Amino acid sequence: MSLSINDAVSDNISEPMNTTAENTPKRRSVRKNHDAKHFPGFKAVTVLFFAFLYLPILVVIGYSFNENKIVSVWHGFSWKWYSSALQNDGLMSALQVSFTVAAVATFFATSIALAAALVLSRGKNVKHAPVSEAVVNLPLMLPEIVFAVAVLILFSQLEIRNGMLKLILAHTCFCIPFAFLPIRARLKGMNTNLEQAAQDLYAPPWTTFKLITLPLIMPGVLAGAMLSFVISLDDFITSNIISGGGATTLPVYIYSLVKQGVSPELNAISTLIMAISLLIATPFWFLSNRK
Amino acid sequence: MSSVHKMKEGYLNILGLAPAYVVMLFMMVIPLGIIVYVSMMTSDPYGGFISEFSLDSFQQILFVTDWDDNLQLDLQYLNIIGRTLLLSLITAIICLCLAFPVAFYIARQSASRKALLLFLVMLPFWISMIVRVYAWVLILSDNGVLESVLSFLGLVDDMDSLLYNNGAMLVGMVYSYIPLMILPIYASIEKLDLRLVEAASDLYANRFNTLFRIVLPLCKPGIVAGIILVFVPCLGTVLEPMLLGGGKTMLMGNLIQNQFGVARNWSFGASLTLALLAIVMIFLMLQALRASRLKQQEQ
């Protein structure tokens, strides 16, 4: 039951790796009564789909440059909302909280995920491997609100006071599968010849790991780290429920602004957080795409 | 291999997996246990819970004590659960109808274009959920972008707000989760043996038949994976009902969140959480059953 989701997710993450042309249409140019591999209208749907996907984002970005205080009425181009956003104390402290939480949670999540992935891919005689794999991916199986509510009660029973600590613990937990999947995919797709050779030459396991395995899986580790960083940075549901004094993350702060109504400054802030996410996520994509 | 070596390996295996197990035990398993416990306790009217056994919170899902203190069947929460299931299902279906052609189209492109298009599909997914939902608040709100555009074109005079209804939530949900549908379908189309499609067309099957008799059945694993990936998070979605639903039309996600917030009814929130969990489990189990039956048929 758990595996179906895991497989689906790992398919997503690892799929970009084999996008090489195996079935390019050029392979055989047979013209039959029609070209069976093209369906009419699919292209149109695709174009519409990308419009649907990107127009809202472009609207947010576009109107962030609107001089007018009323967002939807265009008055002229201006950077002023960005400067007022950058001078906003609440925003800056939320940014600091988000980055600290994301950095620390990513560090722990990636370390834990790396250890687990190594055992599951390279360990010998691992008992109950599918169970362990499911355990590592546990957070993916639940709707996030369930997790959020569960840790809220946990923290309130343990009387953990420090808001940052709460955020870091929760984020570490749900980031683990996101760090795990790219590393696991990398290990699965990797050829073990080099490791085998090192072992044949009596290299101690640690040396083999340090000199051979780690450098080879580094792209996977980095990809996992970036993915979990972005996931942590963008998380709303859990952070919103457990946030407390001095521990308001960026999405929670943005939510409080959205509730107060649309404003160009909010657009500017949204554009900034989009830029940050994409700046981190784009290298992830190319790392995991690399053969 | 010597037995000492073997033992060492065993230790390493345990050592490597231990941190993940510890985190999951303390952050997932134990908290879920606490949820079960809280659901069977009494809510404190001021918030939190009192350690007094009571199954009122489960009863509250189906029954209400009316103003004369009689127990009455009350469908309001079942309504919310039903609405959540229905909207999640519709979201999954719309996502599927949109995603399939897109995935198919992308799979037919050259390698470099494929990579680019897939990147573009995933890109919005990395943007904070709150920003993506905000975009729709901006578009749909009273005097919002859509109304401005339409009235500029002279199509409408004065529109009622398009926010705060099921439709607005649906748009937000489709928008939020559609990338999760495209990727697995794309993956299964990639694996598809195109000779079958060609064979079909050689045999003068028309496009319609080729699509529905050959392509779709072969892509089933991807479609199923996509439906799971969209449907499950939709069941617990919180932001869309809060910002696009306006607090008047609830879904399970924000209903649960409310119980731990302003409504201060932890036990009821916990029992609703278990109900949500049960729905997810049933759905996933049906899926697993079907998958294993399919496997048996193949053998």
Added chain:
Amino acid sequence: MKTSGKALLASAITAMLAMPAIAAEKLNIYAWSESIDPALIEQFEKETGIEVTLDSYTSNEALLAKLKSGATDYDLAFPSQHFVKILIQEGLLENIEANKMPAFANTEDKWKNMWWDPTSEYSIPFVYGTAGFTVNSDLYKGPADSWKEFFEPSSELKGKVAVFESPDEIIPAAQLYLGIDYCSEDSKEMKRVYDLLAKQKKSVAVYSSDNISSRVASGEVIMHSWWDGTSMMARKNDKAPVKYAQPKEGLVGWLDSMVVPKGASNINNAKTFINWMTTKDVATQEFNFYGHPPTSFINEELAEHKPGNSPEVFPSVPVKFTEACSPAAQALVDKVWTQLLR
């Protein structure tokens, strides 16, 4: 490759090390949305070197839920009178020996040792005001002198009424209108409250306590639950066409106090802030910003809001302060609200 991995590790460790460094003198405030003048916060930070973070809420229930859900690390909050009593009862507040603070001396005598904190150990009063409703005077020409117009709106107002998102001040208002006592434990009486609100719901566009100003000023709704001071500030600052009603049945009174949640990490900084907020000049500036009259002494000549130009905060109708309900009464209040918002 290796270096980038190390860089990642290094940055993670730097971030961890940076955490204690951030922990200079801090103060985490949990306040009503847009209640404290940002200029004052800045001035306070400059004068004391204490770094302030400010989160906001829009209902007493939200505050109670947050504090009750366990340690939230807030150092200062602003509950209304009845919630001060509940919070003390539930052991959720620090005893700050308020009666020995300079802020206590700055407080007008009539607000000292009130029923919610009879010994004045836990709270220092901050500002007071009323909850009522506001009409958009461009779009509404009818009378606004009774709760009848709000709870039983005429047909032209269908879909144009907005109500607070929590029951704390709405149910007392309904009780005023129906002539029922606050915190009634009689379920027959509460059923009448429920029936009234359920009938009103057909005309309600949204239940929300956020973004009220733009919703009523833009005409998206015509009638909106609101507080006196904020309604007045919208009229004065934004020239919004809003009029705060003076219902003859009376307005729902509240008084927000400054309290320190149990287990706060920066109690002394919170006390510094409380003392500072009640000094004459600061209290006057806060009055000018927020519109709600402070309970401490102010510089009368510097205050912008005077009876002549501020009918909102100097009401002409009786004001009845809300009370702390027993668990049984509270359960009825919650029952009305959950059934209403089904």
